[in-house]
Amino acid sequence: MELDLPVTAILATVAALFTTFFGFMGTRPMNPKKGPRMVPWTFFMLLTFTATMFLIVHVLNLLGVQTAPPPQFPKA
Numbered sequence: 520m521e522l523d524l525p526v527t528a529i530l531a532t533v534a535a536l537f538t539t540f541f542g543f544m545g546t547r548p549m550n551p552k553k554g555p556r557m558v559p560w561t562f563f564m565l566l567t568f569t570a571t572m573f574l575i576v577h578v579l580n581l582l583g584v585q586t587a588p589p590p591q592f593p594k595a
Contacts, residue, residue: 524581531574538567 546562567586576586 522577524578527574527578527581531571534567535573538564538571540563541567582589 541564542562544558545564549556580586
C-alpha cells in the first residue's frame with residue numbers, strides 16, 4: 520500500500536491531533552491525592568510530533584516541493 524496524498528494528509532491530521540492531546544494531558548497539574556502519573560505524556564507527545572513532521576514533509580514531497588539537501592561544494 521502506497522501513501523498517496525489523501526491517506527498521508529489524514530494520517531498527518533490524526534498525528535497532529537494526538538500530539539495536541541498528549542501535550543494537553545502532559546501539562547495538566549498534578550493531583551497528589553491520585554498519586555503519580557504513570558503515563559509518559561511528554562514522551563508520547565514528542566513521538567507523535569516527530570511522526571507529524573515526517574508526514575508533513577511527505578505531503579510536501581507529494582505536492583512537488585523539493586526537500587532534497589542542497590548540493591555540496593565542489594572539491595578543490
